[in-house]
Amino acid sequence: MSFRGLFIAVLISTAMIVSAFMIQSKRPHVEVKRPTADLVKANGKCAECHLHETSAVIHEYEMSRHNEKGVNCLDCHQPTKGQEPLDHKGFTITKKLSSANCQGCHPQQYDEYLKSRHAAPAWASVAGPGDFTAEQIAFSEAIHKGAVDRPAHDLTKIEGVAAVNKGCRACHDVGKPNADGSIGSCTACHARHVASVELARLPETCGQCHMGPDHSQLEIYHESKHGVLFNAQRATMNLKARPEKLSTSDMPVPTCATCHMSGLEGEKFTHDVTQRLSYFLFATVSDRRPKYEEGKKNMQAICLKCHTSPRILQFYSEAEGVVKSTNTLVKEAKTIVDGLHKDGLLTPEPFDEPIEYLYFDLWHYGGRTAKHGAYMGGADFVQWHGYYEIVSKLTELKKGAEELRAKAAAKADAPKAAEEPRKPGGQGDAASAE
Numbered sequence: 001m002s003f004r005g006l007f008i009a010v011l012i013s014t015a016m017i018v019s020a021f022m023i024q025s026k027r028p029h030v031e032v033k034r035p036t037a038d039l040v041k042a043n044g045k046c047a048e049c050h051l052h053e054t055s056a057v058i059h060e061y062e063m064s065r066h067n068e069k070g071v072n073c074l075d076c077h078q079p080t081k082g083q084e085p086l087d088h089k090g091f092t093i094t095k096k097l098s099s100a101n102c103q104g105c106h107p108q109q110y111d112e113y114l115k116s117r118h119a120a121p122a123w124a125s126v127a128g129p130g131d132f133t134a135e136q137i138a139f140s141e142a143i144h145k146g147a148v149d150r151p152a153h154d155l156t157k158i159e160g161v162a163a164v165n166k167g168c169r170a171c172h173d174v175g176k177p178n179a180d181g182s183i184g185s186c187t188a189c190h191a192r193h194v195a196s197v198e199l200a201r202l203p204e205t206c207g208q209c210h211m212g213p214d215h216s217q218l219e220i221y222h223e224s225k226h227g228v229l230f231n232a233q234r235a236t237m238n239l240k241a242r243p244e245k246l247s248t249s250d251m252p253v254p255t256c257a258t259c260h261m262s263g264l265e266g267e268k269f270t271h272d273v274t275q276r277l278s279y280f281l282f283a284t285v286s287d288r289r290p291k292y293e294e295g296k297k298n299m300q301a302i303c304l305k306c307h308t309s310p311r312i313l314q315f316y317s318e319a320e321g322v323v324k325s326t327n328t329l330v331k332e333a334k335t336i337v338d339g340l341h342k343d344g345l346l347t348p349e350p351f352d353e354p355i356e357y358l359y360f361d362l363w364h365y366g367g368r369t370a371k372h373g374a375y376m377g378g379a380d381f382v383q384w385h386g387y388y389e390i391v392s393k394l395t396e397l398k399k400g401a402e403e404l405r406a407k408a409a410a411k412a413d414a415p416k417a418a419e420e421p422r423k424p425g426g427q428g429d430a431a432s433a434e
Contacts, residue, residue: 045089045091046072046073046074047073049089057192057193060191060192060193060194061073061193061194063194063196064193064194064195064196065195065196065197066195071105074091074093075105076097076101076102077093077094077097077101078092078093078094079092079093079094079095080094080100080101080103080104080180081100081180081181082100082179082180082181082182083095083096083098083100083101083179083180084096084179096178096179097185098178098180098182098184098185099113099178099182099183099184099185099186100178100180100181100182102186103182106186109186109271110182110186110271112270112271112272113184113186113271113272114139114140114183115143115272115274116271116272116273116274117144117147117175117273117274118174118175118184118273119140119174119175119183119184120132120136120137120139120140120144120147120148120175120177120183121140121144121147121148121175122171122172122174122175122184123172123173123174123175123176123177123183123184124140124147124148124149124150124175125147125150125153125172126152126153126156126164126168126169126172127152127156127172128150128151128152129148129149129150130152131176131177132148132177133177133181136148136177136183137149144274153168154350154351155351156168158351170209171208171209173185173188174188174189174209188208189205189206197239197240197242197243198239198240200257201239201251201255201257201258201262202239202255203218203221203222203227203230203255203256204218206218206255206256206257207221210256213365213369213385214364214365214368214369215282215368215372216368216369216372216373216378216381216385217256217372217376219378219381220369220372220373220376220377220378220381221255221256221376221378223377223378223379223380223381224376224377224378225377226253226254226255226376226377229253230253230254230255233252233253237250237251237252237253238250238251239251243261243262243263243269244263244269245263246258246262246263246264246265246269247264247265248264248265248305248306251264252306254302254306258302259276259299259302259303260273260276261273262302264302264305265305267301267302267305274289274295275294275295275298276295276298276299276302277289277295277299278292278293278295278296278299279292279320279323279371281323281368281371281372281375282368284330284334284363284364284367285327285330285331285334285363286323286326286327286371296316300312300316303315318374319371319374319375321374322370322371322373322374322382323371323374326367326370326371326386326387326390329367329390329391329394330362330363330367330390332394333359333362333363333393333394333397334359334363336397336398336401337355337356337359337397337401339401340355340401340404340405343405343408345404345405345408346404354400355397355400355401355404358393358396358397358400359393359397361389361393362389362390362393362394362397363390365385365389366385366386366387366388366389366390366393367386367390369381369382369385369386369389370382370385370386370387370390371386373385373386
């Protein structure tokens with residue numbers, strides 16, 4: 001090759017290389033960034049594509065303890081028994097993840113969850129028993145009698161599919177049965193990919209569902225001294241501490257999870273959120289739970305980490321006083337409404353008459369709020385969002401009942417008046433004579 005030819009070849013090659021670098025420099029960052037060797041090793045090949053297509057998923061995973069321990073994507077996404085497989089870029093993954101995928105590594109946590117009201121009772125309270133197998137119903141009914149073998153909630157028929165799907169189900173899906181035979185999803189509390197114990201300990205995580213007028217636990221917590229101190233000291237706490245090793249030095253102030261689930265300083269941690277409860281506070285009229293003494297003892301063992309025994313006993317005595325007092329007021333309202341039904345002054349259909357909504361608001365909002373406020377240290381919720389609502393609605397309810405009875409009595413008297421014989425010389429006779 002002549003010198004001229006060699007020069008042209010070098011020039012063209014250089015131009016091509018420079019052009020390639022220029023084109024490469026203009027490509028979006030997500031297209032040129034390569035996953036690190038460690039990340040590829042931890043994730044198999046998944047990260048190569050998902051850093052481009054769903055990059056947040058990879059970043060969430062990088063923050064997880066699963067990543068620290070070398071758990072890779074396929075460990076969680078591979079099909080388990082009963083799950084539908086999906087061919088995905090040469091890998092066989094499950095078409096839909098469920099709690100069954102978590103169960104493989106966390107069997108104790110799943111078994112405890114199954115015994116809780118977060119499992120089958122949560123879904124059945126909206127949809128009834130129809131989605132569960134006979135075995136699932138029998139298992140849960142043995143623990144929570146009447147909580148699964150029950151009709152679907154009356155409001156779901158009235159409010160319709162749109163409200164149920166985006167409202168009720170958004171929270172009650174935590175106990176929805178899956179096609180693979182498992183129940184629920186662990187990601188409701190721990191979130192997908194980050195799988196965080198820290199997230200599950202935040203009051204806002206429980207507050208995704210435990211908030212609002214019918215179960216104001218999040219609002220009550222933030223009003224309570226527990227909530228005020230937590231918000232002030234949040235930055236100094238070790239919310240990532242392992243459940244089996246959590247101490248008051250990690251969290252000197254409790255969140256919802258600390259009292260209801262955590263293994264604080266030697267106390268056994270659990271995913272059965274009913275183990276430390278003594279009353280059915282959510283019920284219309286609150287009775288003691290079958291394991292009342294055990295539940296109270298379990299919760300008070302956690303209280304003792306921060307409070308003295310006399311203070312705990314006083315707190316419980318006062319809270320139980322609120323339960324009994326609320327029960328008395330709710331029973332009075334219930335007797336009135338039951339009487340109207342018995343006398344045929346209300347139709348058998350639920351939620352088709354104003355007084356039925358009034359009664360529902362009385363116990364479902366005011367009643368629950370007063371009781372939960374008492375057990376969580378929320379004075380404002382005991383008084384203004386609780387008792388005041390109960391007594392004001394009870395007054396309205398009594399007046400409404402009186403009006404219904406007066407209206408019925410007037411209607412019953414009208415035919416009698418029409419049938420009464422006219423007296424001679426009365427106004428009607430005088431009109432006839434004219």
